[in-house]
Amino acid sequence: MSPWKKSPAEVIEFNSVRYRPKVRSYYDRVRSVLSLAFKLCVLAMAGIGLYIASSFEPPEYSSASSLISRPSYVPRTCRTAQSSAHRGQPGYFAHLDRDKDGISCEPWPR
Numbered sequence: 001m002s003p004w005k006k007s008p009a010e011v012i013e014f015n016s017v018r019y020r021p022k023v024r025s026y027y028d029r030v031r032s033v034l035s036l037a038f039k040l041c042v043l044a045m046a047g048i049g050l051y052i053a054s055s056f057e058p059p060e061y062s063s064a065s066s067l068i069s070r071p072s073y074v075p076r077t078c079r080t081a082q083s084s085a086h087r088g089q090p091g092y093f094a095h096l097d098r099d100k101d102g103i104s105c106e107p108w109p110r
Helices: 024-053
Strands: 011-013 018-020
Touching: none
Parallel strands: none
Antiparallel strands: 011 018
């Protein structure tokens, strides 16, 4: 008999106790197969995700100066900047240099 079709309920006797096996419907079997397929897909996606995550490595910096040169705070205006600075100094920001002469936040008039 096909596993997808209902079989007649047979009474089984064991140690003088009668048991009637539960007859699983077609939908119960389909649900169990789909549940198993879903669990396998989740495990496969987790494995693929772990494989992809393990292939990435953190970037290596050539020197410590590349970490130091990045400012953690960038002032928007000259009022919030602490002082004027020349090009190449740590406090120089190009967007605060109005006349592009290499001095940011210089006092006016010059």
